[in-house]
Amino acid sequence: MSFARRIATVAALSAVVAGAAGVAHADGNAAHGKELAYTCLGCHAIEDYKNVYPTYSVPMLRGQNAAYIVAALQGYRSGERSHGTMHAQAASLSEQDIQDIAAYLGSDPLKASGNPPAAEAPQAAQVCVACHGSEGVAMLPEYPNLAGQHADYLERALEEYKKGARKNPIMAGFASTLTSADIKVIADYYSRQKPGLEIVPRRASRFSAR
Numbered sequence: 001m002s003f004a005r006r007i008a009t010v011a012a013l014s015a016v017v018a019g020a021a022g023v024a025h026a027d028g029n030a031a032h033g034k035e036l037a038y039t040c041l042g043c044h045a046i047e048d049y050k051n052v053y054p055t056y057s058v059p060m061l062r063g064q065n066a067a068y069i070v071a072a073l074q075g076y077r078s079g080e081r082s083h084g085t086m087h088a089q090a091a092s093l094s095e096q097d098i099q100d101i102a103a104y105l106g107s108d109p110l111k112a113s114g115n116p117p118a119a120e121a122p123q124a125a126q127v128c129v130a131c132h133g134s135e136g137v138a139m140l141p142e143y144p145n146l147a148g149q150h151a152d153y154l155e156r157a158l159e160e161y162k163k164g165a166r167k168n169p170i171m172a173g174f175a176s177t178l179t180s181a182d183i184k185v186i187a188d189y190y191s192r193q194k195p196g197l198e199i200v201p202r203r204a205s206r207f208s209a210r
């Protein structure tokens with residue numbers, strides 16, 4: 001795809017996603033979400049915790065966008081995203097539970113510093129910054145923040161989009177244009193951006209203490 005066409009595609013897709021976003025808008029009760037999220041801490045509140053078979057880091061959620069957390073949990077529940085444990089976790093949650101958990105976990109989303117990143121975004125990421133920002137802070141809350149995320153998790157996610165194990169149509173298109181070498185460079189770049197995502201704090205007070 002030519003660069004100009006890619007940009008046109010990005011603009012069109014952004015409009016589609018923004019249009020669908022009203023549905024995913026997080027509108028939950030954070031206090032109830034905190035209670036529900038207790039079981040999630042066993043994996044998401046532990047430094048450098050790994051998924052096994054295959055081995056890769058459990059994604060960090062602190063600083064993530066609430067609307068994206070809603071979409072991710074709905075994706076696990078419906079099977080658009082395949083992962084045994086997360087499917088089991090999401091399957092037991094009602095629509096309201098998902099909104100409540102997202103209101104809690106997504107209460108402190110990253111904000112772009114506005115300063116140019118220390119190193120320029122790699123060539124292969126030129127098209128990505130339209131949605132994920134050059135700092136890895138998303139342009140819309142429906143997109144995930146990537147800054148500071150574990151590089152091996154970002155790699156895994158992109159490989160999964162590429163081979164169709166994650167079925168999101170927008171990302172399938174963008175990931176399909178990347179080589180494995182591109183994916184490594186991009187994952188490394190976004191994982192180094194600061195401020196970045198962190199593990200879920202064990203105590204809620206840390207949410208407001210940044």
Ligand code: HEC
Pocket residue numbers: 036037039040041042043044050051057058059061069072073081082083085086089090101144156
């Ligand atoms: C046994 C460990 C474990 C538990 C418990 C767990 N998770 Fe996860 N979670 C994971 C792993 C591993 C992934 C990455 C799966 C993948 O590759 O898609 C993940 C992914 C996610 C994502 C997607 C993150 C992203 O960047 O796309 C969200 C949101 C999430 N979990 C929320 C929760 C919530 C909410 C709970 C509790 C109801 C929970 N998790 C419980 C291990 C766990």
Ligand code: HEC
Pocket residue numbers: 010013014017059071072075124125127128129130131132142143144146154157158166168170171174175178186
């Ligand atoms: C039009 C906007 C858009 C563009 C451009 C875009 N993305 Fe995405 N990206 C998204 C959306 C929306 C999702 C969430 C998809 C889902 O629910 O699985 C996503 C998800 C991701 C994820 C998964 C994050 C996680 O926490 O699991 C990664 C990694 C990612 N994108 C990297 C990239 C890269 C690298 C590029 C450029 C090659 C790119 N994106 C281009 C919108 C975009």
